[in-house]
Amino acid sequence: MELERISVVLRPRAPREALDLGAAMLRANAAAVWSAWFAFTVPVFVLCNALGVLLGLPWLGLVLVWWLKPLFDRLPLYVLSRAVFDRAPTWRETLRGQRQWSWRSTLAGLSWLRIDSSRALRLPLDLLEGAPRKQRSARWKVLRRRIVADTSLLTYGCLQFELVLFLSVWLLALLLIPHEWRPESLSDFFGRDVHDASTLWILLGATVAYLAMSAIEPLYVACGFALYLNRRTQLEAWDIDLAFRRLRARLQGLGKVLGVLLLCAGALPPSARAAAGETPPKPVVSSLDKLFGQPPDSADRRFAEAAAEVYRDPRFGGERKVRRWMFKHTPKPDTSTQPISFPALARVLVAVFKGLLWLLLIGAVGALAWFAWRWRGRLAPAADEPAPALPHGLQARTEAPAPLPADLAGVTRALWQARRRREALALLYRGCVERTAQLLQLPLSADATEADWLRQAAAIDDPARAQRVIAIVRTWQFAAYADRYPDDAAIEQLLSGWPAQTGAPA
Template structure:
């Protein structure tokens, strides 16, 4: 990877700006990304749903396609990693490269790393750098650590967007239902789901999930790739390196003519060799009478320091200005890298603390602490025991049901089949009373109800069909001219229904009152 070939502007960015950089890169190369992405995922969708249709389990296809998302995300990563250097691969090249691109790391991303929250950031580290196992772990810590939280938020946001699109596709179906039929359509859909949806409904749901994943997946990978580029630029100072390279190129371009002119003018400016040999060196002593050079006079200080005032205007020992400039440079947050660390420390270290309490009081405190500890454990055990014993009362709430308190069970009247005579007896009231006193309350009330029905039908001169229900008999009883007879018949029907369907029998007084009123109203002979 050569930073000078990057087609993006490298500068210090926050993690959120880096995600937007990845999205912009995806929009610029949308065709090169979505063509292989759609072809690969559409083929996998067709094969998975065809197999699931044959098995009759369409949910298996949806689960399989969701689990294989990291394998498809390699396509987007491959295209963007080449396009950022100015060479976007074609559709065929991108699909053929998947057989070898990151194949060694694919099992890991389909097993224990499948549910990793920072997959969009860490997958480029593993697939693009191809380091050894130990070095890859270090690179994941260096590049992924500072941006791990932002990558996790990215995963959560994209998952919610996919869910919103999926629900939107389902809700779009009901937009075509007229408003007056919407309630019935919703009830019918709920009934179909409860009874077990057909296979085509599962395939349609898989199609909606595929549409949502196809729309959001490339943006998820592109945003993670932008995070990866930003982290590499920060850790390896790509922006500084590129700035120095551009400065070097600019200086070379401008200094080349000047260097050529100096090279051409040096022979003209150089002194003659004889004059150079005869001229004494600066600071050298004049030659003596015998032609030998006198020793040089001592120069205070170092010879190198003698040139510093001429170059810098100050001595090497006077470095106050240099230190001030360095201090101002380190005040820059991009260079200094200072941070504030806050930690709690005791005012008095434990080694300096004196013993304020006597030994017997410390021993008593330790015993009290031990008793309190065992008391808390005992309290926890009692609490768990209470929870276990009361589980039948509160456990139905967690299962979605409500456990209603039991009512006192009413005595079972008679659950056997009723054997009533074909014709009514001559003394109806005496027969009903005898059955009641024998403990056969339900047959007694059944005979009372049957006799009341026939008496009511005879009074209104109506013919009831065989198997007429209580509701039908009540509608016929509205033809009675006597209001008291109509009220009495309704009461008889209600008492019979309570006894027959709810097992609720009237008391002795209520039964006697009802039997006496019926005998008087319908004129049963005693």
């Protein structure tokens, strides 16, 4: 491996710091990664969903696209593995480069290793190294050591991110739907709307799931590749190796200069070297007598004999081998805690607290079961029960204690002409609510909302009357909440028929 060309700063990192490195690599090569991703996965997504529709199993496309994730993961890994050494390849080069890698590991990832939680770390080992099966198995045991929890956490975290994106799209769509068009409950939505257009809803859900997967899966592969690089840096000391290679390159460049200088110095004549102040080398001293200029005295001899006597003692001299069994990772003794004086009492206290925790858990589960049983009728009414009365909150604000006037249209027109526009529209809205309830034979409750009456307008058999109810409710909404009032012609049109005039046609 040509480590000199690598563009990533190689140093031992903590696993979560390596995950940040993977996210940074993905951001730096985002265009190359996602262009190759969509160029390959979009046709596969269309084919899988088309196959599901043709077979009459629309959910099959969603399952197939999710199952083919190990096949899609080859694309981001190819881009990132080339980008850290040279440049990011184009999407055409990425698709052509898949022929260089073995498909045996991908087939394993699509079969018995599909639910492997360490797939992000196993992928670069299988595709980039290309070692035989036995050697790859031995390397995997060493590579995954101490980081298996981090790789599993990465897998489950990315699954949760995909789920969050999937649900966020649906919640955003739900917030954009007008209140009167929303289903009354989730059971109503899945039992009526989804059942009536099951194929369309499943294809729409598969599309949203594919977009969520496209946003998260390249990040998953990039973080796994960063964990792989970090683990190999820790095991093989890539940072030290790279430092020595750079030092060697600098010394080679400096050695050429020194060689030229030595050649130039050797080419000078002896007279020139003497003139330059060069001194001949001194002779090597071969004994202590020549070094100090005098023979050693008797004190030095006595010290030498004493040292020889000490080294002959077996306690100091010689070599010996000692073998004993020790744990590889011995935990350090905790000196901060005091020893327990009464171990029996400690065991009793532990058992008591454990029993209390179990009782607390059982009580919580029982309380949840009682709550579910108590509210089961309110949360999910039976099919044969009549629909509950709709809330009518705004009616409580507009409802007067006196009954409606006999000439609702005339009183409303008089209030409007007297510049009491809000009171006029409130009276008209109240009359519309009461007469709509009489028409549909619904009881009046205390919490009505405009959205409920807009929804009830769909139950009126006469489309003209339904449109008139919707127009009156909308007019009241604009006046009550936005302070926007209609003109005189619009008021006269609302007062010209039912419900302002009893018995009149719409």
